[in-house]
Amino acid sequence: MHQICNQYMFLIVPMCRLTTCRSNGCLTMADTQVHRSDTHASTILNGLNRLRKDHIFCDVQLQVGSQLFQAHRLVLSACSPYFDALLTSGLSETHQDVINIQGVQPNIFEHLLGFIYTGHLDVTTSNAQGLLFAADMFQLNEIKQISASFLKLQLHSSNCLGFLRFSQALTCPELSTASRAYIHSKISEVKGEEEFFDLDVETLIEILQSEDLRVDNEYEVFEAAMNWISHDPPNRRKHLVRVLEPVRIPIIQPAQLFRYVEECKDLSLRIATGKLLQDYHPRRKSQASTKVSHAKSLLPSKYYQPRKSSRKRLLVMGGYCKKNSEGWSGWGNTTTLSDVELYDSFDQTWHPFPAMQQPRSGFGAAVIGGTVYAIGGEHESLLSQNVEKYDAVENCWTKMSPLLCPRSSHGVCVVDNKIYVFGGWVGLEMGADIERCDPDDDVWTVHDRLASLRSNFGVVSHEGLVYLAGGASDTGTELRLVESYNPVIKEWTQLASMRTRRSQCAMAVLDDALYVVGGYNSSKNVLSSVERYSLLEDKWIKVKSMIMPRACAGVAVAHGKLYVVGGKGSSRPNTAPPTLDTMECYDPETDIWIDLGRMTVGRCEAAVAVL
Template identity: 30%
Template sequence: MVLILGRRMNSGDSGIRDSPAVKRKVLEVESKTVSSQDILDFCSGSSHSDGILQVFNEFRDSRLFTDVVISVQGHEFHCHRAVLSACSSYFRAMFCNDHRESREMLVEINGILAEAMDSLLTFIYTGRAKITTENVQFLFEASCLFQINTLRDACAKFLEDQLDPCNCLGIQRFAEAHSLKQLASRCRSFALANFSEVAQHQEFLDLHCEELEDYISSEDLSVSKEEVVFEAVMRWVYHSVDHRRSTLKALLLHVRMPLLHPNYFVQTVEQDLIIQTAQECYQILHEARRYHVLGNEMMSPRTRPRRSTGYSEVIVVVGGCERLGGFNLPYTECHDPVTGEWKSLAKLPEFTKSEYAVCALRNDILVSGGRINSRDVWMYNSQLNLWLKVAPLVKGRWRHKMCVLLGKVYTVGGYDGQSRLSSAECYDSFSNRWTEVAPMKEAVSSPAVASCAGKLYVIGGGPDDNTCSDKVQCYDPEKNQWMLRANIPIAKRCITAVSLNNLIYVCGGLTKSIFCYDPAEDYWMNVAQTFNKLESCGMSVCNGKIFILGGRGENGESLDTILCYDPATGISHGTSTMPRPISYHGCVTIHRYNDKYFKP
């Protein structure tokens, strides 16, 4: 540390008289350790920069120290190059590089409004901008041009706050044109959530066909009933019917016509003049008619309810055993694969029986037979959450299978305590009666059964206690005849099958393989693997995917695993687990209402 110290000399110290001025001497003094109390880190806060900006704005208003004039639409704005460059990388590049504008006093800018330039300069010099519904668009475009991101983001936030059913589609187009992904996504979500209101405004009628398809095909579309979607599509078509008539089929493919109320379908849809003359739409209408008769036996993307209606596809697990030789369980539980939730339904009556057969008829569930030699048949009414006893089987049996084909229930095969059965029965729910049909070519128990393309397929099974069959027996209800098709690659019993997209999928039999059969080509292929070797598992199609639930492993113990296989991608993955390990249970898919998802 260097200090300058002063002292007065003593006159007696020397004979020479010093000047009366104080002599100055430089001394080196030992410094002490500097502590935090010896330093003041002072900051005036934002008031300092705000004050400087205010002064620069005053300079701009009085044209003091301005060194450039910006000309827009004939209006001249006197500015400071340094201030513009500090706020905008656009101006920084213009003035700091060797561009012509860096040497000229007058710079003309085209492509924006003078009003936008005035608001932009006000923001640059004050940090404030008045954003309104009238100026937000050109102010946003100006802030994008001059790369002033804070103002651009403020405009985007303002647009998001202004979202309304009457403007969300227009704002979405604006956002997409300027690559505002977040705003565009927010607009789309808003339109999907408020579709019924959005469809009443002019912007909706101005949509392109592809844009409308994107909305009505979305699983996130929120409507209280499918009639809203149909009416929106028809309103869009009728707005310019000569030009849009040709798009009707492409749009109706995304309307879930089978889920329209049957009365509405007959009185409104089939009476529409455009639809009556649109031959290309006949197949779509036919699918809806078949669904109204056959129910959930008809499966397609258009038969899956939108969750916003309160309905969803759920898998119902009926009964089963926790372990080998254990008691049959009385539980009936439904599982929503989307949420992973489980919910208890009415318990299965006479649950002491085991090895019965389960299938879904329309949106109800049938349980038939069971050990030992039972003829009983129970129907679960999904609307009332109630089990009702219906007409009994002609012949008592267990280890048999049931399947729905063209609106009727078929019971095939099984065991009567003495021998395997080849007999088959058909149930008509309208007459509440079982009748025998032609017997199978080979008597089997514990086969896999599925209906596909208008025929019934009985796959594999056990002809006796010691052997397994690899035969595929096909029943034609029109001819009341059985025929043999291509054998399954492995001979197994205790296997399960489902049908999806005109193909049959089979698993179980203590193998890891999932086999697929194409009835049209009469051809088998191995398409996927399960995580464990299992048998007597549950299998059901839900939301266009195949779910394999529980089953019994190699060690004889039941499993609580759930495997999801997506035929579209060929990918299998585990999902949530079951409430308890279980095997020898029934699995079906129905539509179930849950007011928690309903959005009025």
């Protein structure tokens, strides 16, 4: 060995000899160099894992159920605080050759041990909860985080309550927070799942108290509370007062409350609920006004306000604006807008919002899962097939796949998270095709054809059906025609016609009734009239007219009221119709329209979405 070393001594060169001199000075090489290997750690892990599998240098055996696992104390202690305490603190296990591990399935422990030795882990729907439980037990925080992140992606209305209980038992804030947020945002779906009916009363009350419940109206919270009690009336009736306490009864329409009470199948629960709510009964309101006023004075102010996450915001997008100008030359002052404004229907305040990428009017909008889509339309007399969506994370609009053909004055609605586009102008002709898109695939296809050609019509979806009302025919005639369409079986049904022919009208669903507002009629000019259609009776009735006539207005429903935005008014002879910058809302309980003041800019043919 000494001889071998001597043979290679000549290879060791003194570092001073590597210094070279130049006429203007010396160039000296660096004295040190730091190198960090990208493969060294994985090489060691691979070597340790090979030794484990070959049972070389293994100094401890772990008995998990019926299986025995070989391992190295040093590796276990270095990776897990649990094993470090177990193997080094002087406990009896410190000196045992075989250690019993309780509470973990062998297949789960095999995954954990594999990760300790390789850093590799396969997480699946079948093992994720077991991995999270075991990682919590052995204090393997990285596996805990990996498993929690995986389970967050699996959240569904049918499992989110179970995940919440599971995460709380393990003190896993990441999964607990995500589960709670999912429950709050999807309470309308969660309240019908089996897990919801199995909730204990304390967890139920905690959920019902949340400001973050995302509901269309407070009646959904009342319905959730009552359905939970109705699942087991003999044992849950005693909780009626506590369970209804978080519900904001004063902002629920009395007709909805007592329709539920009257349909309650359990007699004793029906009587108890009716007595508890008697001061809100519509037939007793006038008689008990003093009592109700006293009760109101005892309730906190929050009971008269929508929950924070259910406060509806109206997104008013695009359209065109015409500056005031006499004569038909006023059309030359028309500007197509890309601007978007946000209206808080509770505070009645306007707020700025990112503008769309493309100016557009005469287009349609859709909302799916909080994502807003702007579809088609017109800009500078050119029809567009452009589609864009608002990205809440990036706070901007992003482009999506275009429509199959450019469209304007068409109808847009959503059924089962699919976007449907109906009719409208396609070039110089009216389009007969119905286009459909699943935003997850971002592909437009021809789904079916219209039963009747039309443009500038009202369209809504309700309980799986699409309703089309009014509009202009391909001959330019205003229509009274109303149809329903089933997109699953592709079936059209003609319904009772409206009382008034109207094009450029707006349509919405409120309290299981269809409302058609305003529009244009060649014999009556711009309309202020409003009609309501009963789905049960197949019948139209006239309701209170709007404060002012409007055509091409935007419409939306929030907090049990109908909001109508912008549009165009009646024109004087030889004058272009004015663009309206006003807004009003309709309260069906009082049959009264309320003036909500002015927008920051007048808009006609704008689209309105509710967030």
